[in-house]
Amino acid sequence: EIVLTQSPATLSLSPGERATLSCRASQSVSRYLAWYQQKPGQSPRLLFFDASNRATGIPARFSVSGSGTDFTLTISSLEPEDFAVYYCQHRSNWPLTFGGGTKVEIK
């Protein structure tokens, strides 16, 4: 089983600041990694899939990088609506797994 480790667990930032979220895989997932945003009471919202493909409607302030075992999601300048929990997930092989999540909270 591929373990996805997200760090940090919590990121306390102010609006306008830059957020950098990490997802590290215990073995290579190639490019088969997705990122989701989730707000309380809502279903996960897809941000990126297959490492770098931006989902429909995702603003340009969100960007991703990485392949293999190390991936990064960056929010260049936090907007109030970006404070949420972010998850990474791979589909490289079975079983699929999710990271534990990074909560981006208002400082």
Place this chain on the structure above:
Amino acid sequence: EVQLLESGGGLVQPGGSLRLSCAASGFTFSTYAMSWVRQAPGKGLEWVSGITNTGGTTYYADSVKGRFTISRDNSKNTLYLQMNSLRAEDTAVYFCANFWLVTGPLWGQGTLVTVSS
């Protein structure tokens, strides 16, 4: 429209059973593997089970192995999750998902399963 619609959630007593369904539309269901994912209250996302496009191979998380059974009916474009010997810790919103579409992962809206006496 490409869509997944879950049904079958509800309140069940510990030790009881429940069957979830997921109706797919807008894509060739029989072409794709499918999965179930759950999220317990206040917790993260957990992949529960997966099935290949033909239904010939199934996969389970250790937490549900031996209690849950995933299946599909490609003639009805429907995915199922039979849940037996339910426990309080199975309480969660259950999502069905297709992670292999070229346009990216597709999720249903989820159905709530509550295990409580």
